[in-house]
Amino acid sequence: MAEDKSLEDRIKSKAVELGFAACGIALADAAPLAADRLRQWLADGCHGDMIWMETRAHHRASPAGLWPAVKSVISLGMSYAPATDPLALADEGGVGRISVYAQGADYHDVVKRQLKALGRWLAAEGGGDLKVFVDTAPVMEKPLAEAAGLGWQGKHTNLVSRDHGSWLFLGAIYTTLELVPDGRGRGGCGSCDACQTACPTDAFPAPYRLDARRCISYLTIEAAGPIPHEFRRAIGNRIYGCDDCLAVCPWNKFAAAARDNIAFHPRAELVAPDLADLLALDDAGFRQVFAGSPIKRIGRDRMVRNAAIAAGNSGDGDLVRVLRPLVNDSNPVVAEAAEWALGELQP
Template identity: 60%
Template structure:
């Protein structure tokens, strides 16, 4: 297929503007380039591996093909932004008095950052080529990772995330749908080979098989999407991860190229690199909103966030966290109260726990919290003489 002069000029404009806006890579694909992806997604939802993310089932038909979302689309431009960390984020897990926040959430919400830049580029595409455009950054039913693979930006690795030869597993994705006809780039091939580093790195066994994930076991799902209590079987394995998990991404051998990449990265906020649990556990709703203003962390709300911090506190062994945990036993949120009970069961002796329970249970009406107290007291019973 011959490329016209006007198409070549438009492509140069897109690449120039993408670089100017701080994107690490840009490529083009067609709306019909991912014919196998819808069936895989349907199987994922049918087996219930999406957990409580009901929106995945509700948008399944529209998500199945870009043209189902917008029939007029002729080309899809996929943009990638590098957010690779300077060090291995897993090292923070050894510092039990600190909180591990997923690398992607340590700065401004990438949705806001990328969407603003993509809208500028989209405007210039229309000014040059006419037609119509739509901008999406993980906020519409679009299968960005398969589209990025078909555009040649990388391939979906065994951890189901995009892997790039140049940037490893650390890429944000955004798309511009356009009515303009653009020559598509060549799709990337799977380069994982026999490697299973990402699968073996998962603390909770969230990968039933290569290229398949059970969200219900994923720490990112449990700490972000999950609105209820964290299942007991996963609490200890969560460690100090209070928002998301980077283990499978960080284990990818292709990251050695990401570390050397010099393109503009979305750098982390200094105060979110190694925050102290003792400071985070004190956040009320107002201070939580202020501290995480502009951050994706803000979207889960204070109660879910403190739930996560309390799980980390219970895993920390830090006696200095006992006092704030005791205070949170009387929190207005049942979710927080229940997590505080579990944390105290890990940080205090049986006698102290029993004394706390006597007062707390007099006023407790929430069945979930009562169940947490009963479970904590039952587990502590054999230790009573040691308390």
């Protein structure tokens, strides 16, 4: 009978009902080392231009730093495991590669909607106050997920799950309820260094440590200025994010494709978009193509900059025609990227 189950068990059952693939509970102070690691990472400048990481470090360092009333953290994971090989288009010069997580609906909206549904249920069932978070707040989702038993932070610094590999979107519910915690995540990376050696830009100075300034995801999404020349050829045809370190994780073999979560099914036009079409985008066209996608937040200029870099790496001389007008683009970063690409295609 449902009434005979503990609140913790009922939370996990409800989470599954709402589409979460993983759910675990940790005490609010269960990741004590996270704060020191964050401070060292910031001191080394590894966050690059992500200034918000710095300005809200005191909130991010611990759940209580953000909300002093919190007693327990419910960590949740929603699978977006792809049905096909994310690296399959690596040699397709005329198309752009978009990270798996961004090929469908915006995960912020999808995960937060279900977190709120779980939060409403919990408030009715258990009482207490709560707050829900997914990625946009100063929350250390990965160490908390490890503390709650969802997996462990791998050498690529992302969460690795025994059941879902490296393909989990993470969310968290902070609550004033004193819940019984689960144990820490089981498993580990052992001697495997597949994610380290797969990185095209050597963004891992050491296992379990990421220098965002060298990461293709950072360079194509967070960085607004010109992409440093030293990374341009390594970017290949990646125009939004990079899956390489995630895709080679051996634990992915246990992850079933997320077929049941329709929201994360890839949109056909985002699986292998034509570079010529992307280079021709204006602001209105960009908003139309990427409506409902997490890609919309980077704006037209950053996307066209990325597409120009990919075009320069494509070896496709037909793209010269589309690149030439961009040399006079109103955005100087776009114009410079186009000029570089033309130099690569017609030296």
